[in-house]
Amino acid sequence: MRKPLEVKWIAPYENKHVLGIVGSPRxxxxxxxLVDAILASAVEQGATSEKVILNELDIAPCQACNGCQRTGKCVHDDDMKKLLPLMEKSEVWVLGTPIYWWGPTAQFKTFIDRWYGVDQRKFQGKQIIAAIPMGGGDENYAQHTIGMIKDICNYLGMKYLETVVAAGMNGRSSVRENTRVLESARAAGMRIMNFL
Ligand SMILES: Cc1cc2nc3c(=O)[nH]c(=O)nc-3n(C[C@H](O)[C@H](O)[C@H](O)COP(=O)(O)O)c2cc1C
Incomplete structure (x- = not known):
């Protein structure tokens, strides 16, 4: 008798690596x-993950010297050198920032500005989830920040997957105490492995 055909199903991204980037100083x-919940559920689905805290890294603001345009290298010798290889090896970036005055934190914006001086071709195809809490009760406080991230993704050929937004998060542990918000973060993490 012929042996039955052995069919092995191979997931398209067996080893998807997800990088959480936290833009809050707190x-x-x-x-x-929020970022932890997204990462944890992605890991449960088979992803691997790492997390960085921008506030604990030495990332200097862009000086608009255009040194990067002349030499291909940024004039700053700081932690972006360590962070960029992590970003490049990760298929998915979870970009977390709270809303500060209708925008992202200074730490987050400083980090984004430094994308000016990188080899932006290496960012093409990266998949992005934005994780955004805010104190105010109206999700519209996040509209400029979400719009900014979406426009950057579009400009750089990155794929914006989704936003996990949490309004009314006034206390330090508001997200931790809110089952609905935690569930929405976990659900986003679970979907990460489904995106091709
Ligand atoms: C300097 C500063 C500015 C803020 N501006 C806003 C704002 O414009 N709209 C809003 O809804 N919340 C605002 N908040 C509240 C934070 O978004 C909110 O507390 C958030 O949950 C903090 O997240 P974290 O715990 O990760 O730091 C502000 C907080 C700070 C410290």
Missing amino acids: RQGNTET
């Missing part, structure tokens, strides 16, 4: 809790 606060 450790274990709402942004980090």
